[in-house]
Amino acid sequence: MQQSKDFIFCHPxxxxxxxxxxxxxxxxxxxxxVCIPVGIFSMADSLEKSGFSxxxxxxxxxxxxxxxxxxxxDIIKYYLEKYxxxxxxxxxxxWVHSAGAVExxxxxxxxxxxxxxxxxxxxxxxxxxxILRDFSDIDYILTGECDESIVxxxxxxxxxxxxxxxxxxxxxxxxxxxxxxxxxxxxNLDKLDITRYDLLLKPEEIYAxxxxxxxxxxxxxxxxxxxxxxxxxSKIMGRRPMCFIKPEVIVDLIEKNNSKNKKHIYIYGDIQxxxxxxxxxFFKLLHEKDIEGIHLVIExxxxxxxxxxxxxxxxxxxxxxxxxxxxxxxxxxxxxxKQLRRDYTNDQLLNSVKYLYERNIPVSVYFMLGCxxxxxxxxxxxxxxxxxxxxxxxxxxxxxxxxxxxxxxxxMQIPDLGSEVYSNPEKYNIIINYNSFxxxxxxxxxxxxxxxxxxxxxxxxxxxxxxxQYYKIKYSIYEMYYRHEIINEEIYNKKxxxxxxxxxxxxxxxxxxxxxx
Ligand code: B12
Ligand code: SF4
Numbered sequence: 154m155q156q157s158k159d160f161i162f163c164h165p166x167x168x169x170x171x172x173x174x175x176x177x178x179x180x181x182x183x184x185x186x187v188c189i190p191v192g193i194f195s196m197a198d199s200l201e202k203s204g205f206s207x208x209x210x211x212x213x214x215x216x217x218x219x220x221x222x223x224x225x226x227d228i229i230k231y232y233l234e235k236y237x238x239x240x241x242x243x244x245x246x247x248w249v250h251s252a253g254a255v256e257x258x259x260x261x262x263x264x265x266x267x268x269x270x271x272x273x274x275x276x277x278x279x280x281x282x283x284i285l286r287d288f289s290d291i292d293y294i295l296t297g298e299c300d301e302s303i304v305x306x307x308x309x310x311x312x313x314x315x316x317x318x319x320x321x322x323x324x325x326x327x328x329x330x331x332x333x334x335x336x337x338x339x340x341n342l343d344k345l346d347i348t349r350y351d352l353l354l355k356p357e358e359i360y361a362x363x364x365x366x367x368x369x370x371x372x373x374x375x376x377x378x379x380x381x382x383x384x385x386x387s388k389i390m391g392r393r394p395m396c397f398i399k400p401e402v403i404v405d406l407i408e409k410n411n412s413k414n415k416k417h418i419y420i421y422g423d424i425q426x427x428x429x430x431x432x433x434x435f436f437k438l439l440h441e442k443d444i445e446g447i448h449l450v451i452e453x454x455x456x457x458x459x460x461x462x463x464x465x466x467x468x469x470x471x472x473x474x475x476x477x478x479x480x481x482x483x484x485x486x487x488x489x490x491k492q493l494r495r496d497y498t499n500d501q502l503l504n505s506v507k508y509l510y511e512r513n514i515p516v517s518v519y520f521m522l523g524c525x526x527x528x529x530x531x532x533x534x535x536x537x538x539x540x541x542x543x544x545x546x547x548x549x550x551x552x553x554x555x556x557x558x559x560x561x562x563x564x565m566q567i568p569d570l571g572s573e574v575y576s577n578p579e580k581y582n583i584i585i586n587y588n589s590f591x592x593x594x595x596x597x598x599x600x601x602x603x604x605x606x607x608x609x610x611x612x613x614x615x616x617x618x619x620x621x622q623y624y625k626i627k628y629s630i631y632e633m634y635y636r637h638e639i640i641n642e643e644i645y646n647k648k649x650x651x652x653x654x655x656x657x658x659x660x661x662x663x664x665x666x667x668x669x670x
Contacts, residue, residue, distance in 0.1 A: 159205040159311050161238040161354070162197055164189045165245075165253035166213040166225065167597075174600035175249050179519070179561040183359060185213040190246045190274060191365050195345035196303045197352045203304045205311065208236060208354045212257060213250075218358060226260050232354065233264055240310055242303070245284075246274025248567060251590065252597040258290040269310055273299050275380060278336070279389050279571050280590040281324040285331050287591055294324040297336020297391045298370065300345055322391070336391035342370065343402055348409045364415035366406045368422035371395025374454055376483075377493045377581070378523075380569030389571045397427050400435040408444055416447050417556070423454040425461045436464045445473040450556060453480045453516075456497055456505035466512060477555050478509060481519035485535030489524045492581075499538055507545050515554045518542050522622055523565035525574060525581035528613045532622055535562070536629050547637035552644065559639060562626045564619070567593075567608035582612040602658050604668055617670045620659060627652050 166185045167175055173184040182188040189211055200207045215228050241261055245254040254277070258270045271293045277284060278296035285294060295302050302322045308314040317325060322336030339345075347366070350357065371386040372379070372395055379385065387393035403420070410418055424432055451465070457478075469476050482502050484490045490497075502518075509516050520535050539560045546559055568575040568585065578585050586608050587593050600606040604620045614622065628649070635645040662668045 156206060157237040158208045159238065160197075160200055160207045160240045160242060160307055161232070161236060162189075162193045162207070162209045162242045162244070163257060164193070164209070164211045164213050165243055165250045165257040166216045167247075167249045167253050169225070169252055169256055169598060170601065172601040174597065174603050174606045176564050176566055176603050178563045178565075179557045181360070181557065183213075183217050185217045186247060186249045187211060187214040187217060187359050188365075190244050191347040191367065192298070192300070193242075193244060194347045194349045194352070196242075196300060198346045198349040199300060199304055200307055201349075201352065203307070205307055207352060208238075209352050210354045211357065213253065214357065214359055215355070225256070226264070229257065229260050230264050233261070233268070236354070238268065240269040240271060240307065242271045242273060244274045245272045245277035248276050248570060248593065249597075251276060252594045255284075255288050255291070255594060258288065262290045269293070271295060271306070273303075275389060276570065278322075279380070282331050282333065283590045285324055285326060292325075295320075295322050295336075296324060296333075296389075297322040298338045299336075300339040300342075302336070338370065338390065338392040342396070342398055346409070348406060348413055348415075350413060350415075360417075362415055362417045364406075364410035364413075364418045366403060366410070366418060366420050367398070368403050368420060368424065368427075369395055369397050372422070373426045375494050375573070377525075377573040378521075378565060378568055378575075380571045380575070382572065384573065385569070385571045385576075397422075397431060400427075400431055400438055403435060404438040404442055404444075407439070407447070407449075408442055411444055411447050417450070418447055419450045421452055423452055425457060426454060432461070432464070436468065439468055440471070447473075448475045448477070448556075451476065451478050453478055453505075455495075456480065456501045457509070459508070462505075462509065462512065462514075465514070476514050478514055478516045479519060479557070480506070480516060481521070483519070483521045484524050484527065484531055485520065485538030486531035489526045489531050492526055493524060503538070503541060503545075506542055510545050510549050513549070515546070515550045515559075517555045517557050517559055517561055519561040519563065521563060521565050522619070522626060523568075523609075523611075525583050525611050526613075527611065527622075529622075532626065536626065536633075539630060540633050543633050543637045543639060547639050550639075552634065552640045558630075559634070560630050562630055564603075564623050566603060566606055578609070583609050585609050602655075602662055602668075604659050604662070616668070624652065624656060 197207045197209055210232055243254050243257050261268050261270055270291050272291055273295045277294050281294040281296050302320055305315050305320045321334055324333045371392050372383055375382045375384050383395055482490055483493055506516050574581050596606055607616045607619055631648045634640045663670045
């Protein structure tokens with residue numbers, strides 16, 4: 154006899170039609186985007202500590218590795234019958250899960266109309282009222298950071314303990330009217346445990362050794378295209394100002410992950426953005442703790458200063474910790490980069506990347522197709538800068554020395570909702586092609602190729618031009634990898650053949666009139 158659950162968190166799939174219309178920004182979690190928001194693990198932990206039985210289901214991953222004849226509905230039915238939850242909380246954090254989240258709710262209600270469906274995450278926080286208006290299978294939405302409100306909500310449903318209007322961030326229906334309560338961000342983040350992998354109903358299979366540790370709530374920066382920038386996060390999630398997680402908590406999470414056999418640990422957020430006491434304490438504790446045998450992937454938002462690099466070098470010289478880094482200049486053109494609020498020169502970037510390479514720290518550099526002022530020329534400049542970076546990289550490393558692309562030149566298909574670019578398209582001379590959550594859902598459902606899911610056009614690029622630029626970029630980068638002997642002929646041929654196949658699909662769609670050229 155299986156134990157029943159009060160609450161199951163369910164990470165929905167992204168894609169329902171068997172195609173791959175959403176581009177992965179080199180995060181590697183498959184076309185179903187199977188990475189679970191880390192906040193789910195800590196919310197599940199809090200619920201358990203409040204006396205509720207709770208489980209986490211990675212439905213996207215289950216669908217990705219399903220048996221041939223299994224449908225999404227069969228998988229959901231299996232888990233519902235096994236655990237008979239009272240509430241299912243579906244994350245609609247990333248826009249990529251918009252269609253998958255509402256379809257999951259629809260199937261849950263079809264199988265068991267009495268089940269309570271709840272959504273949460275940044276996308277559902279942004280579109281909360283519209284979702285409740287248009288999708289009757291969703292009962293409630295909790296907006297903002299729900300570490301505390303999730304417990305109040307569950308007490309309300311399961312124990313009849315709270316009053317609905319006492320639950321901060323709740324959006325709900327009341328006699329045909331939609332009521333909204335403002336989210337209140339949790340102030341004490343010290344006890345939140347994002348390593349409760351044991352609460353998964355099935356152990357992870359994809360990147361089971363990877364752990365994610367965000368070091369902030371919100372962000373110090375204000376990148377114009379980001380829906381979780383300092384400005385946007387406070388509007389959507391209600392946290393102002395942003396905050397850093399305490400160094401002792403971050404180091405403790407590294408230690409916990411290590412002890413749970415998560416050896417590939419990503420630290421999200423730039424340590425050098427914290428003040429001096431923060432960085433000093435972080436490095437002191439990392440030094441002191443008995444943490445060995447892990448690979449750390451760290452992020453720099455700006456070219457790192459030598460002090461910070463020295464601190465990292467000190468750590469890896471005395472501990473069995475290996476390191477790699479990422480930095481995202483977005484464009485190789487200074488003005489395009491600056492418009493997005495990343496203010497450093499190509500020389501500054503190249504010098505610090507070289508400095509890191511010389512010290513045996515491999516760095517992946519990320520550019521973005523879709524910057525509002527991108528043109529043929531600025532993309533060529535970015536490719537030239539990529540070539541310079543690869544010239545340096547190839548002196549020290551091969552393709553396998555970083556966990557991702559050496560140059561990740563990825564396409565922002567849809568501007569982040571709530572970002573400055575999204576909210577002020579005229580200022581950035583762009584036109585957004587979808588105007589509601591419903592249209593986003595429909596576009597994702599119907600698209601069979603990524604070119605059909607391009608959510609905006611700029612003054613230089615329409616949909617067809619974006620596609621042309623995308624292919625140009627990818628062919629160029631692979632050619633550079635090969636020329637610099639970062640990849641061998643076999644890998645090069647495979648990459649080109651995958652790209653050719655993708656292009657063939659695009660050409661067919663143009664030929665049959667599904668896409669305008
Ligand atoms: C770290 C990070 C990642 C990590 C993963 C993080 C993770 N597992 O949580 C990686 C690198 C893998 C990643 C990938 C992607 N990311 Co990202 N990521 C971030 C980043 C920088 C920090 C997130 C964070 O710190 N969260 C803090 C934790 C504790 O909060 P949380 O997990 O969100 O959970 C809280 C709430 O959201 C809410 N909540 C979440 N789920 C649920 C569910 C329920 C039921 C309820 C009630 C509440 C709830 O309550 C939680 C507790 O407070 C943000 C930017 C930012 N500054 O926030 C972008 C951001 C969230 N990512 C973004 C995007 C677009 C992506 C990708 C889709 C990119 C792509 N095309 O490949 C992928 C999706 C990958 C996947 N799902 O497989 C966008 C989202 C925009 C949007 N509206 O969709 C953001 C805002 C910024 C950006 N442009 O990068 N990302
Ligand atoms: S894209 Fe910019 S604003 Fe958004 S999380 Fe990253 S650094 Fe912060």
